[in-house]
Amino acid sequence: MPGARRPAGEHLSDCSPPRVWPYGDYPTEFLGIDVTYRPLTMQSGVFLLASDFGSGVQRVSTGSTVLRRLIAGVILLSGATLLVVIVAASIGPFSVPFTHTASTLLDLIGIGESDANPTEQAIIQSIRLPRIFLAFIVGAGLGISGGIMQGLFRNSMADPGIIGVSSGGAAGAVLAIATGLSTVSTFFLPLFAFIGSAVSMAVVFVIASVSGRFSMATLLLGGIAVSSFLGALTTATIILTNDLNVQRQIIFWIAGGFDTARWESVQIAAPIIVVGSVITIFVARDLNLLLVSEDEARALGVRVTLVRNTLLVSASLITGAAVAFSGIIAFVGLVVPHVVRLLVGADHRVLLPLSALGGGLFLLVADTAARIVLSPAELRVGVLTALIGAPFFIYLLLRSKARLI
Numbered sequence: 039m040p041g042a043r044r045p046a047g048e049h050l051s052d053c054s055p056p057r058v059w060p061y062g063d064y065p066t067e068f069l070g071i072d073v074t075y076r077p078l079t080m081q082s083g084v085f086l087l088a089s090d091f092g093s094g095v096q097r098v099s100t101g102s103t104v105l106r107r108l109i110a111g112v113i114l115l116s117g118a119t120l121l122v123v124i125v126a127a128s129i130g131p132f133s134v135p136f137t138h139t140a141s142t143l144l145d146l147i148g149i150g151e152s153d154a155n156p157t158e159q160a161i162i163q164s165i166r167l168p169r170i171f172l173a174f175i176v177g178a179g180l181g182i183s184g185g186i187m188q189g190l191f192r193n194s195m196a197d198p199g200i201i202g203v204s205s206g207g208a209a210g211a212v213l214a215i216a217t218g219l220s221t222v223s224t225f226f227l228p229l230f231a232f233i234g235s236a237v238s239m240a241v242v243f244v245i246a247s248v249s250g251r252f253s254m255a256t257l258l259l260g261g262i263a264v265s266s267f268l269g270a271l272t273t274a275t276i277i278l279t280n281d282l283n284v285q286r287q288i289i290f291w292i293a294g295g296f297d298t299a300r301w302e303s304v305q306i307a308a309p310i311i312v313v314g315s316v317i318t319i320f321v322a323r324d325l326n327l328l329l330v331s332e333d334e335a336r337a338l339g340v341r342v343t344l345v346r347n348t349l350l351v352s353a354s355l356i357t358g359a360a361v362a363f364s365g366i367i368a369f370v371g372l373v374v375p376h377v378v379r380l381l382v383g384a385d386h387r388v389l390l391p392l393s394a395l396g397g398g399l400f401l402l403v404a405d406t407a408a409r410i411v412l413s414p415a416e417l418r419v420g421v422l423t424a425l426i427g428a429p430f431f432i433y434l435l436l437r438s439k440a441r442l443i
Contacts, residue, residue, distance in 0.1 A: 108388045115395040126406040127166045131414050134158045169299040173405040174398035179311040179360040181397020184371025185390050186318055186353040189325050198357040198371035201261030202238045205268040207361035210234020212272050215287045228362035235358030294365035294420025303363050310359040314352040321345050322386035367420045369427025370397050
């Protein structure tokens with residue numbers, strides 16, 4: 039019966055037919071989501087749980103099914119990403135033939151020799167590839183962080199910046215620009231942005247734990263409050279600054295982009311995002327169990343507090359690193375996990391890796407389009423993702439709601 043809780047200790051194999059419970063405590067007529075609990079493995083008598091968007095069809099996610107979905111998704115997204123990389127490295131104010139680009143990329147990994155001339159190789163290796171790698175890494179970070187936040191908050195409309203990390207990064211970047219420190223070193227701006235994200239995350243965590251007991255609801259409300267406060271400070275700084283050049287730099291950074299990407303940026307951002315992503319993927323099974331309830335997760339051996347805090351901190355640091363080197367880029371962490379969930383289900387062992395690959399691919403395509411749509415001028419990628427993501431997300435919401443009518 040919808041809304042009922044599975045009695046403690048009841049084995050899933052005893053449920054025939056499979057029973058359905060709502061997705062968290064959110065009204066199904068708003069989210070259009072049902073969660074179906076079913077066994078994934080039966081090793082040592084322990085049942086692992088997963089969930090899919092309910093559509094009237096009950097699907098059993100066995101271990102082999104999860105693996106097949108993951109492998110198919112990785113192959114498909116990796117192939118598409120490779121094609122986009124070749125296109126992105128070839129087009130621009132100075133065009134490079136696709137064959138020259140492909141041979142240059144193969145030469146970089148030790149296969150064959152490049153057919154490109156020295157100028158083409160310099161443009162590809164020193165200008166376009168750092169931007170391509172950074173765009174993909176940032177997109178992957180935002181995608182996987184969005185999937186984590188949507189799972190933890192049991193809300194498919196949560197995004198990576200929901201607890202104030204993005205606003206903290208913006209405040210740190212604005213501080214660096216307004217004080218002139220961003221001109222001292224090219225890395226002062228991302229450094230201040232990352233510190234701002236970390237401080238914002240810490241403040242929100244303290245607010246959520248102030249009563250002695252950590253609360254996800256307080257975490258969410260605290261994040262909203264901190265985001266509003268930092269957003270007001272950012273706006274006030276822009277208004278009160280008399281230097282038009284400083285105002286322009288702040289607005290330019292907030293709009294998001296990769297025009298300043300360098301290999302050094304990739305070397306700094308990549309380890310944080312990759313390590314954080316690997317950690318979250320390793321605890322994806324436990325996140326599946328947390329979707330049922332914290333009590334039942336504990337009964338199945340999950341260290342709930344450790345897993346929850348690990349996921350929150352990892353997602354926040356990933357988002358902070360992404361924001362530090364790209365500015366505010368909206369809707370990647372909101373739309374991509376939502377679409378992936380619709381396609382492959384809500385098992386986070388599949389959802390998180392594919393959200394990372396999908397987010398990287400989406401942002402790479404968006405950045406490539408931003409470079410050429412107004413050529414020789416350049417559109418900020420954060421503007422483009424918002425223009426694409428907002429209407430598409432509205433469509434998804436209307437589509438989900440239409441199923442219930």
